[in-house]
Structures are given as structure tokens and as C-alpha cells.
Amino acid sequence: MIRLEEINKTFNKGEANEVSALKNISLEIKEKEFVMLVGGNGSGKSTLLNVISGKVNAGSGKIFLDNIDVTRFEEYQRSKWIARIFQDPLTGTAPDLSILENFRLASLRTQKKNLSIGTGKKFQEFVKEKIAVLGLGLETRLNRPMNSLSGGQRQALTLVMAIMCEAKVILLDEPSSALDPKTAVLVMQSAEKIIRDYGLTAVLVTHNIKDTLSYGSRIIQMDEGRIMRDMRGYEKSALKAGEVAEWFG
Amino acid sequence: MTFYVSAIILGLGFSLLALGIFLSLRVFNFPDITTDGSFTLGGAVTAVMLTWGYHPLMALVASMVFGAVAGMCTGIIHAKLKVNPLLAGILMMTALYSVNLAIMGRSNIPLINQDKIFDTLYMSEFSTMLSFTIVFWLLLSLLLKTDFGLAMRATGNNEQMIRSLGVNTDRMKITGLAISNSLTALSGYLITQYQGFADINMGIGIVILGLGSVMIGEIFVRSSVTNIFIRLAAIILGSILFRLVLAAALASGVDAGYLKLVVALIVLVVVGIPNLLKRT
Numbered sequence: 084m085i086r087l088e089e090i091n092k093t094f095n096k097g098e099a100n101e102v103s104a105l106k107n108i109s110l111e112i113k114e115k116e117f118v119m120l121v122g123g124n125g126s127g128k129s130t131l132l133n134v135i136s137g138k139v140n141a142g143s144g145k146i147f148l149d150n151i152d153v154t155r156f157e158e159y160q161r162s163k164w165i166a167r168i169f170q171d172p173l174t175g176t177a178p179d180l181s182i183l184e185n186f187r188l189a190s191l192r193t194q195k196k197n198l199s200i201g202t203g204k205k206f207q208e209f210v211k212e213k214i215a216v217l218g219l220g221l222e223t224r225l226n227r228p229m230n231s232l233s234g235g236q237r238q239a240l241t242l243v244m245a246i247m248c249e250a251k252v253i254l255l256d257e258p259s260s261a262l263d264p265k266t267a268v269l270v271m272q273s274a275e276k277i278i279r280d281y282g283l284t285a286v287l288v289t290h291n292i293k294d295t296l297s298y299g300s301r302i303i304q305m306d307e308g309r310i311m312r313d314m315r316g317y318e319k320s321a322l323k324a325g326e327v328a329e330w331f332g
Numbered sequence: 333m334t335f336y337v338s339a340i341i342l343g344l345g346f347s348l349l350a351l352g353i354f355l356s357l358r359v360f361n362f363p364d365i366t367t368d369g370s371f372t373l374g375g376a377v378t379a380v381m382l383t384w385g386y387h388p389l390m391a392l393v394a395s396m397v398f399g400a401v402a403g404m405c406t407g408i409i410h411a412k413l414k415v416n417p418l419l420a421g422i423l424m425m426t427a428l429y430s431v432n433l434a435i436m437g438r439s440n441i442p443l444i445n446q447d448k449i450f451d452t453l454y455m456s457e458f459s460t461m462l463s464f465t466i467v468f469w470l471l472l473s474l475l476l477k478t479d480f481g482l483a484m485r486a487t488g489n490n491e492q493m494i495r496s497l498g499v500n501t502d503r504m505k506i507t508g509l510a511i512s513n514s515l516t517a518l519s520g521y522l523i524t525q526y527q528g529f530a531d532i533n534m535g536i537g538i539v540i541l542g543l544g545s546v547m548i549g550e551i552f553v554r555s556s557v558t559n560i561f562i563r564l565a566a567i568i569l570g571s572i573l574f575r576l577v578l579a580a581a582l583a584s585g586v587d588a589g590y591l592k593l594v595v596a597l598i599v600l601v602v603v604g605i606p607n608l609l610k611r612t
């Protein structure tokens with residue numbers, strides 16, 4: 084589903100503050116794999132997601148999605164495949180637009196946004212049904228602006244918005260680390276449910292060791308722009324919290 | 333009394349400019365001061381075409397198209413050449429001064445015997461202005477409710493998000509500024525015919541009228557209101573109120589030379605007072 088070939092990324096090339104954020108990364112992620120991506124601060128996790136989504140251009144190397152070479156595709160062209168969730172719950176939604184309007188945009192994703200009004204009764208019912216899955220009671224507040232909701236509520240809605248379209252890949256960058264523990268659990272559980280129910284291919288960055296053990300089918304550890312460990316299946320399920328903690332010295 | 337009627341008519345005429353400013357400033361988060369130039373541009377095109385004997389409806393289309401092109405230029409300068417919004421607007425505004433002068437051929441064109449839009453429509457100045465305002469209020473509200481309009485609003489609201497939803501935000505901004513400036517030029521078209529002349533300086537400082545109207549209008553709607561029809565109606569109301577306050581100031585004996593000072597003070601009060609209240 085996602086294939087990276089010898090990706091390098093250097094920021095501020097040739098300057099005193101040159102950083103080599105990704106060093107010769109080659110990686111294949113299969114369809115429906117759920118990768119937990121871990122690593123210390125500055126190890127290149129976010130940069131890796133940004134290179135996959137096209138937000139950051141790879142310095143060299145090739146990127147394939149669904150066996151299509153997308154290396155030269157702009158971010159908005161890759162969004163046909165990719166949905167993203169960020170740490171800051173504010174990034175995934177337009178604050179002044181209503182819940183309903185945000186969902187309308189999310190549902191269109193790759194389609195052209197043309198001159199028809201798509202927020203009618205039928206669509207409202209459809210959205211209500213999707214939101215009700217969260218069990219937060221937000222389905223009765225479709226016309227409220229997003230900025231009237233809490234961070235956790237917005238993050239949970241962002242997750243649901245991600246599945247309004249046919250994107251097959253979801254990239255989550257510390258989706259729950261800005262939330263209180265209870266809301267964080269809710270968001271992680273919603274994420275897992277959605278990824279499993281919709282058969283998505285997912286990469287989730289986290290610093291929470293417990294989460295890396297409870298979720299995901301594969302774990303990748305990065306350090307200084309390189310992949311240090313890569314485990315899946317039985318190997319991953321046999322991991323203990325202490326072992327993972329040791330990786331970070 | 334006619335004094336206040338004329339203020340309301342002007343308020344309606346300028347409300348189109350205010351809607352344009354709402355689009356650039358609030359929808360796109362883009363402080364666009366091309367306005368000064370594109371307002372005069374609308375007036376210049378109108379005056380020249382009417383003097384040449386063109387139909388007022390032809391002049392309507394032409395001034396809106398010219399305004400749209402001016403807005404597109406600002407958008408392209410900003411989006412493609414990465415020039416910051418204020419500077420992009422100043423550049424276009426400056427360039428437009430010469431363009432407007434070239435179109436007009438002289439600094440003032442009176443319209444005395446020419447047929448105006450009011451004559452064409454067989455309507456009073458008041459009902460003409462009111463009709464234009466209502467039509468464009470409806471059109472803009474509907475536009476902003478369409479999928480395209482939602483994408484526009486999200487562009488100014490959360491650019492990263494809407495880009496990740498597959499929208500080319502550069503193109504959105506260019507289109508938005510085109511629409512915004514064509515509304516401004518439409519305002520210039522109407523005001524020119526109402527006052528009976530076009531002047532090369534008619535647009536100087538006009539952007540503040542739009543900003544002021546938007547801000548006055550926003551006093552009347554709570555931010556939790558997402559209904560775009562109501563939000564835009566409030567701005568039209570803001571434009572009319574702005575004009576009424578100015579008229580009242582003049583009627584109470586303020587020298588016309590101080591009008592711009594009064595305008596600046598009104599906007600300052602509208603912007604400043606809420607901040608002052610919030611802090612305590």
C-alpha cells in the first residue's frame with residue numbers, strides 16, 4: 084500500500100543548522116497494516132509522515148501509494164489516498180464552520196467542490212448516524228461551530244471525518260497526546276475501531292508505551308532518521324513494556 | 333430627512349463593497365486593500381462607458397469584470413509570487429491609480445445627461461440600490477453555502493486542513509479575491525451613477541468603509557451563529573448604520589473636511605471598545 088525507496092530528507096542543507104531528518108529510509112507497509120511508529124524527540128517520525136503525505140518534499144528517493152509513483156504529486160493530489168490526524172485537535176477542522184459543514188467538506192475529499200448545496204436533510208441524517216457511533220451526543224449539535232467544542236470532541240469528530248471518504252491510508256501523528264487521559268483513551272479506541280471496521284492502512288505516532296503494546300499490528304522504532312527496529316505479528320505481541328522503554332535508553 | 337434617505341442609499345451602495353471586504357477579510361483572512369483601486373476602477377469604467385453611450389447594463393458587466401481581473405492580479409501576486417497580502421494589495425492599488433487615470437483620460441468625468449441604471453430600470457435610486465443589495469446578498473449567501481463556498485471558507489479558516497482535503501488553495505484565493513473585487517467595482521459602479529460623476533480620488537481610503545461596516549455588522553450577531561444569510565445581512569445593516577452615523581455627524585455641524593477623521597474614530601470605537609470590555 085505504501086512503499087518508500089531510499090528516502091532522504093535534509094533540512095537547511097548547506098547551512099550551519101543542517102539537519103538530516105531521514106536517512107536512506109526504505110519501507111513497505113502492506114494493506115490493512117496498523118503501524119505504531121515510535122522514537123525519541125526529533126527522530127524523524129513526523130517528517131516521515133509529512134513525506135508520505137506530500138506536505139514535505141523528499142530530498143531524494145521514491146514514494147509509491149497503491150503501486151503508483153506519487154513522488155512528484157502535490158499534497159492535495161495525494162489526499163485521494165491519505166487522511167491525516169494531528170496532535171493538535173485544531174488542525175483537522177475548520178473552526179468557524181459548523182460540524183455539518185466540516186463533515187460536508189470531509190465527505191467530498193477528492194471530489195470536485197462544485198456549486199451545489201450538499202448539506203440538505205439526507206446528508207444531515209447520514210452525518211448524525213456516523214457521529215452517533217462516538218456516543219458523545221454531538222449528533223444533536225450539527226449547526227454549532229467547531230470552535231464551540233472541546234479538544235477531545237474535535238479530535239473524535241476528526242477521526243469520523245477521516246472515514247467519510249474513500250481514503251485508504253490514515254496517518255495519525257500523536258492523536259491523543261494533547262488530551263486528558265480519559266479522552267485520550269476514547270480517541271485511541273475510536274481510532275482502532277475505525278481503522279479495523281474500514282480496513283484502513285494506518286501509521287500512528289505515539290510516545291505512549293502502553294498504547295504501542297495495546298494497539299497496532301506492527302511496531303517501528305526510529306532513531307536519528309533511521310529505522311532501528313521493525314516488528315510485527317507474534318514478535319510484536321510478545322513485547323513487554325519494559326523492553327520498549329529500554330529502546331529509549 | 334432627505335439627508336438621511338441619501339445616507340441609507342449610500343449605505344446600500346457601499347454594502348456591496350462591505351460584502352466584498354467580508355469575503356476577503358473574513359472568509360479568506362486576507363486584508364485586501366486593492367479595494368481603493370478597484371472601487372475607482374468600477375467608477376472609471378462606468379463613467380467612460382456611459383459617456384460613450386453604452387447601455388448601463390453593459391457598463392455593469394464591464395465594471396464587474398474589470399474588478400474581478402484586478403482581484404485576480406492581487407491573488408496571483410500573493411499566491412504565486414508569495415508576496416504578503418498587504419503588500420500585494422498596495423502594489424495593485426498603486427498600479428490601478430495609473431490604470432484608472434488612463435481609462436478616464438482626465439481626473440473627473442461628470443455624468444449629467446447620460447442614461448443611468450436608475451433610468452434603465454425605471455426605478456428610484458433607493459429601490460435600485462435596495463434591489464442590487466438584495467440580489468447580491470442572496471447570491472453571495474447561496475454561493476457560500478455550496479460545496480465550493482464551503483471550501484472557500486475553509487481556505488481562510490484552516491488552510492492546512494482544506495489542502496489535505498484536496499483543494500488547491502492558491503486557486504481558491506485568486507477566485508475569492510476576484511469575486512471580492514468585482515463586488516467592490518460594482519459598488520463603484522452604483523455610487524458613481526448615484527453621485528453623478530467619477531473621480532480619480534473617489535476610492536482613497538474607501539477600504540475603511542468596508543472594514544468598518546463588517547465590524548459594525550458583527551456587533552449584531554453572536555459568533556455561534558453559523559447561518560451565512562444572517563451574517564451577511566448584518567454586514568449590510570452595518571454599512572447602512574455607518575452611513576447614518578456619518579450623516580448624523582455632518583448634520584450636527586462637523587466640518588466635511590473632518591469626515592475621514594470621523595470615519596477613523598468610528599472604526600476605532602467599534603474595534604477598541606469590545607477589547608476594552610473584554611479585559612476587565
Ligand SMILES: Nc1ncnc2c1ncn2[C@@H]1O[C@H](COP(=O)(O)OP(=O)(O)OP(=O)(O)O)[C@@H](O)[C@H]1O
Pocket residue numbers: 094095102103104122123124125126127128129130131
Ligand atoms: N521544517 C523544518 N525545518 C527544519 N528542520 C526541521 C523541520 N522539520 C523537522 N525538522 C528537524 O528534523 C528532525 C526530525 O524532526 P521530526 O519533527 O520529524 O521529529 P519527531 O520524531 O516527529 O519528533 P517529536 O517526537 O518531537 O515530534 C528534527 O531535528 C527537527 O528539528
Ligand SMILES: [Mg+2]
Pocket residue numbers: 128129130256
Ligand atoms: Mg513529531
